[in-house]
Structures are given as structure tokens and as C-alpha cells.
Amino acid sequence: MTSLNSFSHLTLEDRRIILTGITNGSTKTAIAETIGKDKSTVCKEIKSHRKLTYRCSMPLECSNYKKCPFGR
Numbered sequence: 124m125t126s127l128n129s130f131s132h133l134t135l136e137d138r139r140i141i142l143t144g145i146t147n148g149s150t151k152t153a154i155a156e157t158i159g160k161d162k163s164t165v166c167k168e169i170k171s172h173r174k175l176t177y178r179c180s181m182p183l184e185c186s187n188y189k190k191c192p193f194g195r
Contacts, residue, residue, distance in 0.1 A: 132160070133158075133160070133164070137160070140154065140157055141158070141165060151166055
């Protein structure tokens with residue numbers, strides 16, 4: 124029987140430790156040492172599951188709308 128986690132480098136518990144480390148302000152190196160993985164693995168995991176949010180402070184009616192730094 125194949126488990127759902129057989130093709131994953133990180134377990135759910137590893138991902139929870141990464142989340143806790145990010146929340147607590149730990150470095151990626153410290154998180155990697157905690158879970159016993161390479162720093163690049165932690166960096167890739169963070170990058171692939173991040174959610175970016177951009178907020179443009181200029182309303183649509185703004186005269187500088189075309190110059191918005193967020194590409195709106």
C-alpha cells in the first residue's frame with residue numbers, strides 16, 4: 124500500500140514546523156536544522172506555498188493610475 128506521503132520530501136509535521144518557525148521569526152537555517160533538511164529545501168517549500176498580496180494605494184480615479192508601481 125502506498126501512502127500519500129511517499130513522494131514528498133517533507134511531511135505534514137515538517138511543514139507545520141516550518142510555519143511555526145516563520146511565525147516565530149526563526150531563520151531558514153535554524154528551521155532546516157530543526158527538521159533535519161537542507162536550507163534550500165526549506166526555502167523552496169516557503170517559496171512554493173507563499174501567498175503574495177499587493178495593495179495599490181491609488182484609487183482607480185487617480186491621475187497617476189498608469190504609473191502604479193504594482194502594474195495595475
